[in-house]
Amino acid sequence: MSDIAQNIKHVREQIKKANKDTRLIAVSKTKPVEMLQEAYDAGMRDFGENKVQEILDKYDKLPSDIRWHMIGHLQTNKVKYIADKVYMIHSVDSVKLATEISRRAIQAGRVIPVLIEINIGNEDSKFGIKPDELEDLLRQIADLEGIKISGLMCVAPYTEYAEENRVYFKQMKQLSVDIMQKNIDNVFMNVLSMGMSGDYEVASSEGATYVRVGTGIFGERDYNI
Numbered sequence: 001m002s003d004i005a006q007n008i009k010h011v012r013e014q015i016k017k018a019n020k021d022t023r024l025i026a027v028s029k030t031k032p033v034e035m036l037q038e039a040y041d042a043g044m045r046d047f048g049e050n051k052v053q054e055i056l057d058k059y060d061k062l063p064s065d066i067r068w069h070m071i072g073h074l075q076t077n078k079v080k081y082i083a084d085k086v087y088m089i090h091s092v093d094s095v096k097l098a099t100e101i102s103r104r105a106i107q108a109g110r111v112i113p114v115l116i117e118i119n120i121g122n123e124d125s126k127f128g129i130k131p132d133e134l135e136d137l138l139r140q141i142a143d144l145e146g147i148k149i150s151g152l153m154c155v156a157p158y159t160e161y162a163e164e165n166r167v168y169f170k171q172m173k174q175l176s177v178d179i180m181q182k183n184i185d186n187v188f189m190n191v192l193s194m195g196m197s198g199d200y201e202v203a204s205s206e207g208a209t210y211v212r213v214g215t216g217i218f219g220e221r222d223y224n225i
């Protein structure tokens, strides 16, 4: 078995121990298509990218049944390039962006599932809205056609000790439960995208429906190539 296949197997085993309902997204940013193909051959179908250009570069070179997840900050003027390609957008954090996704999805004749990105650690360096801004944002975008508001996403603070992030994952879960109870039309909270290589087991055990694992599958990234 290749390293990639072995890593996937390991991550899947860990997830299964934590929460069998958690699904795995292989975060393939900066990695060449050959490595994605290896992961595909090992059974992966969900891939996460954080740059529009990278999705475009890889899209035609890989099998068409891959589900591409846009997990990075998305500029409004780039939505048009991926509206017909992405399976889900995890990083909605403004009315403006949601409105543009809606517009482009309608043009593409589809409904795009979107997640609202929450800056759960309240870090200046992170994208996303504050938890107390969520309800207001949802009420402003709930009526948009062409998008389905499916849940929440976060990038938890970097830590060497995964357990330190448990509190944030619990807050994310609670936030989604609280919002669900408000019964806002067209707002669904069945997706919770949280947990990365360093803390995916903890996120999974706290109710993640997707964990996004890059380094743990493909190895360290080299941003200088």
Ligand SMILES: *Cc1c(COP(=O)(O)O)cnc(C)c1O
Pocket: 027, 029, 050, 071, 072, 155, 196, 197, 198, 212, 213, 214, 215, 216
């Ligand atoms: C890069 C990235 C990941 C994966 O990070 P790893 O630590 O390599 O697993 C997950 N989510 C987002 C939004 C990312 O940008």
